[in-house]
Amino acid sequence: MSGSVEKKYYLNLPMWPEFDIFDKTVDGLIPSARIELWEDYDRVVRFYCDNDHEGNYVFRGQKHYKWQLEPTLDRLVQGAVTEDIATKQLRNFKLSTRGRLQDKSVLNSDSELWALGQHHGLATPLLDWSLSPYVALFFAFEGADDPTWLDGDTGELNNYSRTVFILNKSFIQDLIDGEDVTQAGEQLQIVEPSIDDHGRLVNQAGLFSFAPYGEILESSLEKHLADSGVDIDDVTEVAKYICRIHIPNKPDTRQACLKKLRKMNIHHASLFPDLIGASGYCNDLIRDAILGASKHLLYSEPANSLISTESEEQSSEKSESNKKHRLDKANVKGALLDALIIHDSIYKSVIPKDLMYVVDELLSFINEKAGVDWYKKESILARLRNVVRRALRKHKFPDDYLNDAAENLIKMAADKSEEVDREACKSDEGGE
Template identity: 25%
Template sequence: MLTGMMLNQLLSIKAMESAMYKLGIPDEKDFKSITEFFDYASEKLITRDYDFGFRGHSDSDWELETTLSRFVSEIQSHYPERSANYERELLTDLCLQRLHKQFKNNLITNNDLPQDRIEKIDLWQYGQHFGLPSPLLDWTHSPFIALFFAISEPVRTGAESSRCVWVINLNMLTHVNTQVIEEVRPKYENSISPESALNQQFPISEIVQELNENNRRIAFQQGFFTKHEYYKSLEVWLKRVVGEMSFHKGDAPVLTKLTFPCSEKERISMLDRLDKMNINNRTLFPDIFGSVKGAVDTVYRSFQAPKVRGFAFSQD
């Protein structure tokens, strides 16, 4: 028979377990409006309890997939006979090597940067913002900058406009990375060889935060990257590696998906609000691209302003 103390302990354990999150499964929250999301971000996401990163998607159905992953999928689709000779991991490795080598050679040939600089910088970071397929996924430390990227493009005609901001808990991600190195890989080191193959099967998600004068956007966007080479998306990688861990739960989720509807009127209104916070194309892209994009966006939104402004007068 359970005593009162034993019952209280069991209830306490159950309450603790219900508060734990399955690390391999993203948590999801749906908001009724973009304003409701904004208020939630202001109250809950500006905190020192955890180190958060944020990423905005204009389509909530999009996965956390790198441009490299999409590039590899295109190679498989367009050249099925050639790519069939490779497992996806090997094909990815081949694309990584060829893209990096060719991009570096082109920078040198065109004299885009001094060669000593080319040898020192992270070419993936530098090339990504110019369209190079990359194993890096962009994040920002600001939920409001992520919100801007989620709503910067107009609503597509005839499309249901459900957008989202992804939240990544960097403290929990670091924990998962540590467990991959200390627990998961050692379980398979005798059955999977060489070591490079083991690391491809169970990679870590490296956090990349390198500032340099050749990529000013990183600083202005409060940006950083996570690196993903061999899995189709961050969600797929997370589920795979956490499934091999002894402890699958944590006091906070690694990933959270925050979804909200957004009409065109609400989008314009929120862009005006963010603009007053100095979050716009001009400030986030401190180059010619940002100047052009900012000008186009400002003119576009000027046509959303009221046609007639009324003035009230009083006579004493």
């Protein structure tokens, strides 16, 4: 690495379609690139799919930019799984399925049995992929950021990007074409199960990759590329076989992305044709309802509300300079509301309208009492923490997430205020 290093990892990477391996502790052996906006993903899809009638490429979405291509069983043993461990795991699963299988033919194939276990929570050596790039995008963004992905000192989100891996499926299939590979784990391979008892594989256009025991996918692939005469030191060449696209993980990105995918009929209910999928779909709908109500003010504030609001007459009495530093509720309310939802379980215990009240109380304090540069003053921050925590407790916000949600909300408000202040300063300097 040379030159200055950006704190947000993906900003160190070249803009797609250029690739680089900036830091092997993050990228591994996989060429990586970034796109500026999640909407730019459409260009990536067109590049890989418009003329790919044979389905040569498969896609995999992951929620954290540091996560490697690591199967669940590898994670369990903290390294490439050995044949001994895999054999024990598969044997135990086979014994545990006795009396629970409708189609016992699955027991005749290790690959089919692994695939069955994969979709029922078994730790396996398989990695899920999809022929659909948009299904991969869904899995990259479908989960909210975990509270542990926040910096403990600053409260700032440190999961700067979510990623989609792209793999040349045809190259791997060609490796074993005509060869007698009878056992899973003997060779790098693509597994396309014939048995799909819950319909998930069909709905997700799903298949799996399987690395040889004792190896990981990328190192095994690199070895085969070298054997095939590919210059593995040339990231541009390697990117034709495997690469990773980093997509900025911003507060408003996730909901906008999932909303578009829902219009494409890509959502929990379509990808998981069971009650789990139905529940996930309903959770997505209520998130949109909350955000939509906050952005369009589709609720009535009671006349005796404790939330302090500013009338047009009061606003006109303030100086133009002070107005420039105020947060516009219509512009920031959606992002602030989203900042409170640090875990999906919050939707089950808090009424959406109550969350709007908390955000309103925060904005009222910032706009009427905090003053310019409030986010730089520890005394004001301390007061604001008390205001937010008190409001959250009043509306029965879950105790387990209360402090983290308060810090996340204040951090988001601080970022928004800093942006407004910068624009106000530019306006003043320009004589406006």
